[in-house]
Amino acid sequence: MSFDAGILALPFYEPRHVQRAQQIESWCAENAELWDDSSADPDAAGLRILRALGEHGWLAALDPAAGPEGSAAGDCRSLCLLREGLAYADDLADFAFSIQALAATPIVRHGNEEQQRRYLAPMAKGTLCGAFAISEPDVGSDVAAIGLRADKDADGYVLNGAKAWIANGGIADLFCVIARTGEGPGALGLTAFLVPADTPGLTVGQRVPLIAPRSFADLEFTDCRLPKDSVLGRPGAGFVIAMEVLERFRMTVGAAAIGFARRATDAALSHAKNRKMYGAKQFDLQLVKATFADIEVELNAAALLVARAAWAADRGDPAAAKHSSIAKLYATEHAQHIVDACVQVFGAAGLVADSVTERLYRQIRSLRIYEGSSEVQKMIIAGSLGGRGRAK
């Protein structure tokens, strides 16, 4: 089961959330052929899954103009539940969904009427693939140090530099790019741009093979000219836009981690309840029971932290960013532990290439790094403690 019905029944969620969770679980079960053999060609599989997600309405929330479905664009609880359900089913399914949502969200929140009209409807249909480009070869955690230059000229801006580790980099039709325009020092001198993939001067650099295959590439900008109206939001607001998106999406990474961990747990439980050992079942051994008890505690804690963060964000709580970091940190670190414990339950069988546990063991690792590593989350959480504990 992708979801814990007891957690869904808590007052964090409304009946529509429970319904969405049930629907995504059934959809994944009925459409598993979409991600069969997805690791052989992640670019093609990513696009195939994206189109199917769009066709079946799972991306509708990315287009607020589309009516009641679209009006849920700001609903973090739905985003989290969809990621949890998709991640339970398949890594690439979650990846295709989450990167499209990550790329569309800044347009939903900061795009002008024309930008929203041009891009959001095809993004919600899955016919236009998006990507969000912050990281560079020399800049990762320290976003304020972004070096890609966007120099102003009479017609607009000229971009020169590079981006690195861009999810959907090789297949995206549209990039949301954060570049240095220099309105102020550091974080104050960054601007967000919308850059169609066919813009002259933008080329896809090297494709990067990862521990878990996904569409992933570096980008190069050489005298890449953009009109003034490609600015998203206002000049100088790029850092704020990037942080706002990351703050909203960190909790969703935690939700995906729960999906991966729950899938591993279900596989390991089924193995332990069937495997004969010492004249009984493996699950009857006390140390094995203790492993599953620890997992259950960790899964509950992670799901509650994600639910709290998403609920806080949906209410507009100013502390939501802190809770998003807490949820990501706890859920991803513990999901790593859970998947590892499940491999241990399987013994040698847990290490067989392309088995469920071996795949999850590779797939879970990047969640502790992207959208702010665990160390970055700790800095944010500690930073939120402010003046607490200071002597009066």
Ligand SMILES: Cc1cc2nc3c(=O)[nH]c(=O)nc-3n(C[C@H](O)[C@H](O)[C@H](O)COP(=O)(O)OP(=O)(O)OC[C@H]3O[C@@H](n4cnc5c(N)ncnc54)[C@H](O)[C@@H]3O)c2cc1C
């Ligand atoms: C699967 C995946 C998808 C990605 N997708 C995208 C994408 O679509 N768009 C995009 O822009 N980027 C993307 N990235 C890049 C990702 O955002 C960066 O990898 C991440 O921000 C960390 O940056 P870095 O790898 O350069 O590590 P660095 O910033 O060099 O950090 C290296 C290590 O130092 C640690 N560290 C950093 N600060 C501190 C500190 N203050 N104290 C102690 N330790 C610290 C970090 O935690 C890390 O362990 C993706 C990465 C992965 C793995």
